Amino acid sequence: MNAQQTYEYARALVAAGVSVIPVETAGERAKKPHYKALVGTGFFEEKFSKRADRVVKVPRWESFQKEHVRDADLRAWVFRFGVRGFAMVTGEVSGLVALDFDPASLDVLARLGWTPHVRTPSGGAHVYVRHPGWRVKTLTGSSVKDARFRLPEGLDVRGDGGYVVLPPTETEKGAYIRTGERKPLDRELIPELLQVGGKAIYLKAAVGLMHAPAPEAQAAPRQIVPVPVFAEHDPRPYLGTMVDKAVGLAWERGRNEGGFWLARQMRDNGYSQDETLALYEAYVSLVPDTDTHGHRDPYTYDEYSTSVASAFRRAARNPWDERENTKEARRKAQGAAL
Template sequence: MVFPDVFARALTRASGPQSLPAAAEELARVGVPVFPCIPGGKRPLTEHGFHDATTDADRVAAWWTRSPGANIGVPTGAPSGMVVVDVDVHGPVDGFRGFSRAHRADLLDGWQLLVSTPSGGMHAYYRSTPGQVQRSWQAARAGIDFRGDGGYIVVPPSRMSIAGNVVGYRARRVEAGTSSVLDSDRLRDFLDPRPTVREPMNTAQRQGADVSRLARWVAGRAEGERNRSLFWAACRLAENGLPTSDALDVLGAAASDAGLGEQEIIATIRSAYRAAHPDRDASASSVQASAPPEAGTWFVRDPAASGPSNTRVL
């Protein structure tokens, strides 16, 4: 794992007139594991993607000799010691608004490096939390993704073709001194709040409870969030004793409205019930493949939770 300041300085130098092969070799030399992505794109060229990332000089040189225009990928999380808040700008979704809100809430202090992306967004680099797994996640409605363990990022001087123009990733600001770790779980909860937590319900209370808010929350999830949200909601129903078939009645229509297919809904609910009750055989609860009726009347709780400038011009 490379020190954050060494990582930041290497990416800053790479934003200059360096060629892609030279930048890849320098990053590897200072301890940043790299792997090649398709020229002008983000898809890995290696068989196992970011899992093939290495600091081996000979291997890196061989990759960029074969494909000198390859963009440079770096795995995030433990392999590199850095995690990244990815601010996206896509049509009406402006991730800078969410970033500014989170920054005002003191959730984004301590970044080491800011990089401008070809699409007009931004990557904010932070030191990963030692000894703690920080999973990648998406908050699509806020226009922010988190790149941690299990993810990767494309780094300077990689280039993309945007509306016919070739635009590069470019380091814009480096923070002097020691960077802070990022509480990625708090950031996700702030950007993508879950339904209000309630106390456990007994059977009589559950029959009269209102799940309309839970169903609306699932129905309103955007692409990239839908499956995880359905899984979370189904776990809450499982923990409160509803049969699997009732969970489909409650959440099936909402998940379908969100854009999930019927088979994916069934598979996700079954998976949630297995996770909530690992000592039971969830398949014993029959889940019918017919179209689910309108959501029913159960609402349950989640028992346990598992700076820069605010403007775009840096």
């Protein structure tokens, strides 16, 4: 497909309620989120890379687990960054769960008697199932300890927080091909019990489509920890402002990103690494107690201190007041030029 056809195809998917992300089609990043397209349209976070010994931009696609791409960004992906491959973000956002059968599990697919929706370049298949309305985990067989609920070898579940490459994306290994099957599989057609290799597997429960999971225990209300005061009449920028902005970023794009941003501002404005570390209790009391996938997961001191250490490895930039003075000088110069 040419660029216009690719755009029209992706736009039709979005209009049909499918959340899409751009993926690479060549090299070792094939099938992974498209680096230039996501970073170039602002979907990234900055992290310190030990391998590169510097802060690098890492593409992020988590926002598309909750909302669909805007048309302006979709256009940029295709026409500006040359995207030719797309993946569907599975889960509630698209209304579908994908059962991913690799060649080793095709015998299981044949025994189940299901017609796949997609044939993959490796010889595997994807079967789409209607999303049940509760959170379905993205998982592989090796991630389950109880053998009764372990997925058959070669079968993965792409649920909330996952994605599968869509036809007609073509990689160096071949193309993803849509079959004639159009209707998503009804979860009622998934057997509760399946014999695989002489072992009984509770398949419907294993793929997370038996019933809604038990509600998580409610965490005790957290107590807000006040921002510490390091010095009376401190001439440096007010800590509360920095923490507020970092917390806003944490709710929008993740706790690590908020913590890393906070550490850089502290560094730039004359605060020490120890003072920055001392903000942990105040920061963690205000940020979400879940990760970017919505799983309850405490934000640890080790995670925060790693972000702080990464920020302080770099030289400080101009403090806020100097930045504002520089911006003001530029505005005056521009005004004079006009």
